[in-house]
Amino acid sequence: MKQELTRRNFLRVSAITGGGMMLSLSFLNNTANAETVADTAFSPNVYIKIGTDGSIVIMAPNPEIGQGVKTSLPMIVAEELCVDWKKVTVELAPLQAGFGRQTAGGSGSVRGRFTDLRKAGATAREMLVAAAAQTWNVPVAECMAEDGVVTHKSSGKKLAYGDLAAKAATLEVPKNPTLKETKDFKFLGTRVKDVDAYKIVTGQPLYGIDTRKEGMMYAMVARPPAYGKTLGSVDDTAALKVNGVKQVVKLKNSVAVVATSTWAAKKGREALVIQWEAKEKLENSAEHFAAFKEMIEKGTNPSRTDGDWEAAKQKASKFLDVTYELPTLSHGQMEPLNFYANVQDGKAELFGPTQVPDSVRKQVAEQLKIAEDKITISSPRQGGGFGRKLMTDNGVEAALISAAAKCPVQVQWTREDDMQNDFYRPAEMYRYRAALTADKLLAWHQSGVGIGRAIRGDSYVAGAIENYKAEGQGLKSNTPTGWWRAPGANTLAFVAESFMDEVCSELKVDPVAYRLQLFEAAKQKPVGKLDYNPDKYKSVVELVAKMSNWGTKTPGVFRGFATWFSFNTYVAQVVDIKLEKGKPKIVKVYCAVNCGRVINLSGAENQIQGAVVDGICHAMFPKVTFVNGAVVEKNFYSYSMLKIKDAPLDVVVQFVPSEEAPTGLGEPALPPIAAALSSAIFAATGKRIRKMPFAEQLV
Amino acid sequence: MPKYSLFVNGKTLQAEADADTPLLWVLRDHLNLVGTKFGCGVAQCGACTVHMNDVPLRSCSLPISAVGLNKIVTIEGLSEKGDHPLQKAWEELDVAQCGYCQAGQIMAAAALLKKIPNPTDKDIDDNISNICRCGTQVRIRKAIHVAAKKQVK
Structure with a gap:
């Protein structure tokens, strides 16, 4: 009791x-x-x-x-x-x-x-x-x-x-x-x-947005409408006349409207007259991709070189040379950002969605000059994270507003706020080259560039072939980037595994058998540093082949395969599609996972199924486009997300039995699915899709 | 501010709000029924789905002045003890991940089952358009089928 x-x-x-x-x-x-x-x-x-x-x-x-x-x-x-x-x-x-x-x-x-x-x-x-x-x-x-x-x-x-x-x-x-x-x-x-x-x-209060406290006011914030713009003059006369608006608080680069309800705060914000000044370059996505192309042509910084690409090229009878493009993405977690803060008498109470409560506390302490032990912070259940809340902006902002307004506030973001003020999955471009003979992959060359950071190069097929070269470079930009579910892996798996499928087609080999052959080679005679365990890779490839009866053919069903390793977990996937009026309809996905010991079978399976569907969603539909520093896709009417009609009817999951300690589960099943899907689409249509979102390529 | 009478979950409730305030925010901020969620504000994601006269409605896009005394049901009023066949199926199949969109998903599914008691996969595809970034759609579909069977029993 x-x-x-x-x-x-x-x-x-x-x-x-x-x-x-x-x-x-x-x-x-x-x-x-x-x-x-x-x-x-x-x-x-x-x-x-x-x-x-x-x-x-x-x-x-x-x-x-x-x-x-x-x-x-x-x-x-x-x-x-x-x-x-x-x-x-x-x-x-x-x-x-x-x-x-x-x-x-x-x-x-x-x-x-x-x-x-x-x-x-x-x-x-x-x-x-x-x-x-x-x-x-x-x-x-x-x-x-x-x-x-x-x-x-x-x-x-x-x-x-x-x-x-x-x-x-x-x-x-x-x-x-x-x-x-x-x-x-x-x-x-x-x-x-x-x-x-x-x-x-049953809809009980569980989330940050549901916080209701004595004396709490609701706030919305006007932030710069484009990257590169900063706050100029503010006229709040009309805003203060809006029913329910109590205060307008000016912060360093934004203006908060504090009101008695969320709607009043929103209407107050709309009534603000603000001059935003362009202080930096207002960037465009088209320029980002043009810059990527130029960087790749000029050559970027090598991160790994095994063997000799140039020498291998001389022996080749065939070449592949293709380019992949991936757009900027927003996090799109279903609960728009929010945070509750009550800063009074040299103390702060903070409550809201964050993946890093410790960092929020540190930064609030710094900015408000309050000792950390005078700050309490806790988080409710959160409506998705996906890396967005590794950034502390929502919590810190709420504390600053509460301190300035001298009352407890809940700061609520709209979807448009989330879209324009994100730390995005960076846009990237990759050029892949392979030197082949009729039956052998002689050399592999990967160049990857993206906003913000360079792309790493130690993942397989490195270690499995003699001549391997990876290079990359980041593009400086004032559009912010951050962590987005399976950072790095979510793009690299798509391009590397899609290209591997192209290599398999060119060599006329079975994509599953060929991967097994590569992992065996990496095991027997690793080339350079080995960043993965070939046996564990094989364990998932073999399991998914068994689960899906790989090698059998069902009329009208087309298959794709991919495998990837991230967060110490190995995943292999087979996706089955049909064509409906010429468009792919995903029927079923098979997924084998080696993640050490499984703690909660239902939760683990749910994470895998969810990551697969999430990966399909972001391969197929959404993109963020910057025009003059502003995001074009302001809400879900143009930032398209997957609906149930687009999801596979089933995602079958099996875990490789393991006595080892558990490894990561929230992210590793997302990276390979886009490549498996593009390979299935190729099997069905003969068309290689090298650019996301796929839906735009399938028109 | 004008005063409105609303008929929500079998009760007549009063709210004082501007005429253009969406039903969603009246439910959440004025009536403290926070089970209905805000996701996009433009009737795209379905997190705010309620029933108006048994028909699914995106409550973020209907102003309070247009609600009248139409029968509104929110997730809090879907069943007395949280034992609607869909709620039970959702629990049984452990559908939720973050859970934020699920009230809206359940309300959309409940309206579907009222219209079509035993829906096919195509019926589900045609009638449910809610967004879930966690990717729970596979379990949602299964839970709707399980709930449909429970209803028959």
Whole structure:
């Protein structure tokens, strides 16, 4: 049984967990379900609270952005703790010392925390077992824990964790608790639904946008309408006359309207008369691509050279020389950015969507000259991340507005704000060249250029062939770039694997068999540094071939294949398409994954299916175009996203059985799908698609 | 500001808002029904889908002055205990990832099941156009089929 949180009770919890942060969280946040907390008697570390009533709270330490870690991370604790999951309450942790790296990024949450969370659970279990053994005056070895109960094996005596909690709290915390043998795992690897599933389907407040606080005002911000423009004069006379508008606050390069409702803030913003001044060059996407072309023609900076491209060229009887183009992309997470901030009396309460709460706190501290320990920050469940919230702008901006307006505010972005003020997946262009004989790939040459950063060159086929050259260069631009689901890999996999399919066609070899041959070559005689494990690559290629009955033909169905390795995880995919009125219709996708041990089978499969569909969406439909520094595609009417009619009817997922520690899952299934799809389209139509979005090429 | 009476989830509720305020923001900011989500504001993404007289409606694009006393149902009013066949199917199949768009997806699907109790894949394609960047469409389709079967039972 849980009891309503009382102040007295909560202080007790805080004292046990050793921090005052929890207190502020519960009053700040009406969406994070922190109102019910067990009458905690035992809390050996920050992750676990066990009440005398047997209630168990497990904290999820990392931001939940849809990658499922609010479920999967506590599952790891629960496995070692030996509790009944149905009796566990999960809470998202605020930013607090003791929780380690509280970041959502790089598909790193599970792989980074697996061992520590096991230890956290094992510590508590060991102490509860010891408490039982002491109570019964029997050796610890004669006792076992299961489903929240300790049993004395020979006598059959039982004590529940709730009854042991008070005694366990008096024992010394073991430094090196004994972890379970992994073969004894009962819970990890099973299908567990998202801990918030019921709240999600019933529309309960869960997200930053749902924050409602006493005295809270709603704010919208007028930001520069184009990159290169800055704030000039502001006339707020009309804005202040809008019903519900309370204040207009000028920031360094933007103007905030503070009002009694979101709509009033929006209308107030529309009534502002602002002169934006062009202080820098106003850039155009067409110029970016023209610059890319020139850079590639002039030659860029080599990042890897194996063997001798020039010498290999002399021996070749055939050449391939093709260019691929990828547009700028926006993040398009479904919850437009927002943040709540209450800055008063030298203190700040911050609550909202971020993948990096620690960075937000640091920057707010810096900009507002407030000590970090006077700033509390926590995050609710978030409506998608995809890398957008690795940037701190939304949180910092809200704090600045609250400080200037001297009231608690929720700053709400519109979709148009998100589109024009993003840190985009950079546009890129690649030139690929191959030197071939009738039956051999002699040499491979990749040049990649993009806005902002150069392209790396150690991924396969490097290591598998004798002559390999990669080069690249970044283009300086005032259009901002950032991290976008599977950064780097999301473009490189498309171009490299599409080109590999072109090579296979040219050599008249089976694309699956040829990959296996390359990985075997890399294993037997690696050329230069090997950045991947050929056996693991083979494990997914072989599995997906089996899953899809590769090599068999179904009339009217055309197939494409691709494989990629990112975030320590190996993925291989086969996509089946049909042609409907000459246009591709994706029927089914097969996906094999080697990601070490799977924690939550349902969540893991969901991530893979989702990344596949996400990858299809962004291969097919959207693009961002800059004209004079402004984004042309201002909302979803022109920034086209996939609809259910465009999605595969099924995405079949299998994981390579593995006893190894878990690797990344949120991102690795996205990169290869675009190449698999373009190869299937080639199989169906004979047309190579070398430019995204595909839909524009299929007209 | 003008006052309006609305009929939402079986109750008559009052709201004081400018005539052009979209129903979405009246629900969220004035009536504290935050289950209906803002995604685009231009009737493209479907996150704000509610029912008006059993027909799906993108609430971001209908001003309060046009709502009248038409019967509005939001995700909070779809069922009393969260046990609409679609809600149960969504839970069973663990559809959600971030979950943000799912209230709108469920409302769109509920309107479809009212019109076509046992929809084909083509019916789903023709009637559901909500956006989900997480890519849950495969499970959404399955959940609609599962819910349709539950309804029959």
